Amino acid sequence: MSSKTPVVTVAVDAMGGDFGPEVTVPAAIAFLTKPHNSSHRIVLVGLVDMIEPIVQAKGGAALMNAGRLSIHAASEVVAMDESPALALKRKKDSSMRVAINLVKEGSAQAAVSAGNTGALMATARFVLKTIKGIDRPAIISTLPCLDPSKTVHMLDLGANVDSTPEMLVQFAVMGSVLTHYVDKKESPRVALLNVGAEEIKGSEKVKRASQLLSASSLNYVGYVEADEILFSKVDVIVCDGFEGNVALKASEGTAKMILSVLKEEFKSSLYSKLAGAVALPVFKSVQSRLDPRSHNGASLIGLNGIVVKSHGGTDVVGFEFAIQEARQQASRDVIGHISTEIGKVFTS
Template sequence: MTDLTLALDAMGGDHGPHITVPATLQALRLYPFLKVILVGHQDQISPLLDGAEDDIRQRIVLIHTTEVVSMSDRPVHALRNRKQSSMRLAIELVRDGRAQACVSAGNTGALMAISKVLLKTLSGIDRPALVSCLPSVNGKPVYLLDLGANVSCCSETLFQFAVMGSVLSEAVDNNEQPKVALLNVGIEEIKGNDQVQQAGQLLQLTPQINYQGFIEGDDIYSGKVDVIVCDGFVGNITLKTSEGIAKLLVHQLKQGLTQGFFVRLMAKLIAPRINSVLNQMNPDHYNGASLIGLRGIVVKSHGSADEAAYLQAISLAVTEAQRRLPQMIEQRLESILLDINN
């Protein structure tokens, strides 16, 4: 396996190095070909590396900086005034070719703005999209984009998202001809706003994309399609609502299993199966949203992610880097646009 280097914003997220560093050590044990560049405050990071195996320490480079993008920083402010921040320096490592991907749990808006300016978008892509994987009833992953990077989108942008999502599903899941749908208020062709309807017409004229038409919100987790496309306003609300419902169901299930002696006894007997179900419902299990459409790979982790969740984000970055996702998207889009123009 060819060596792979990731740049990690060690200071990003609610817990900073106390989560990012232990998760990094886990990733290095899991992937023997992996090297990492940790960017952040040396005094906070170094003690967390004590006790790590020698072969693990040899695959870590630490770049010291005291500047951090806060969760309250506006994107423009972070772009202009946080030029020595751990987030920016990590993205610069990808831009300069020293790392194949970047992972950060920091401010989403700032990550989007800095990444777009430093890495640039691929040819044929107007805007990057934030995409994440969701579970489905048949166990197949479902990709939803955009999740908030672009609050409003024209039909051409939604079309580009569909192409990128299709290539992502192919690359990450080895899924040939992934099924793509547009999220809408109904499945009928007359439903939805002008942008969604026009995007549907563009996709119908693109045989390279396995377009399935419109899909409603109650079918997001049905497994009927592999990629669901919407603007960032709809996508972000959909994702946050889904996470809230998942947490509610987990809470209600745990509470219900502690009421009554017989129920507690049965819960102990089926505890492994219960834990398996709870893990599948846990949003952290699907942590890691990709900023796709850029000339480099950037993965956004939940700010509140624990070690296991942050490890998921690192693993996603590894997979995308191995598959050379930006190059796959650009080649596929060029092929599709060429066919359309001809």
């Protein structure tokens, strides 16, 4: 690793998700053993009696001895179906809360959790507060594209269902900054999700946001429709949380359907040796492109600290991708760049 790359410590909510330490601990160890992560550190937050045996069983002792992996005790766990308000009020020593506290204190530069999304957002916003100039944080994630070498960032994916035009502009700034510094894209193309490409279409909110973005310093390219999301025509797609969540779930459902159909076709082709030889590489290629694990890790962007939400039902591979996303954002100072850019987004 280059000496110029800052060392990043990631606080992992080891208890979060459907599988807790059985997934989070092996993923943390796998992350740290990758050569390009050789200088980074992870703090596993949660119930020590549950975490420690898995660390030993998965070969994490050497990492512990080297000081690259550590355990930070937390006495409580937020359930996946728990009320966000009650979790925030009553579980101040939850693994989720303690992990975010470590970011607040500066002991970690990012936190990752596969736990209750509502509780994570409420806790993160309460502890870290929003960046000056940002009204509310948003959920942003990468989506796969037809071209496997490209991705598109989309936000908001469900945090805000009543966004104002000004908030949509803030989302655009945050998405543009993240894409520029993490994906290293110069002048990312930003678009608003709309019911049509023509300027006369859409709600008054979207039309007003379009006017504001047109007057900004961002590389705003206009509207994009839902059927164009995965074709890499733009780099950042901005929308209200309601529309974004619906579009995301529809895309995920379509991907599952495609994989199911291909799987059935592949099984049928096994009756023909020649057809099977052709179908196998095609199936594996499509499966790789649409594998949700490789895009796991949605960021709660707009906070004074990096918090990444992993899918609750992901496996070790998927959770490792979420840790990697947190590490990239921290090492490239996404929070600092958003703070700078939000103040100068509009031209004179």
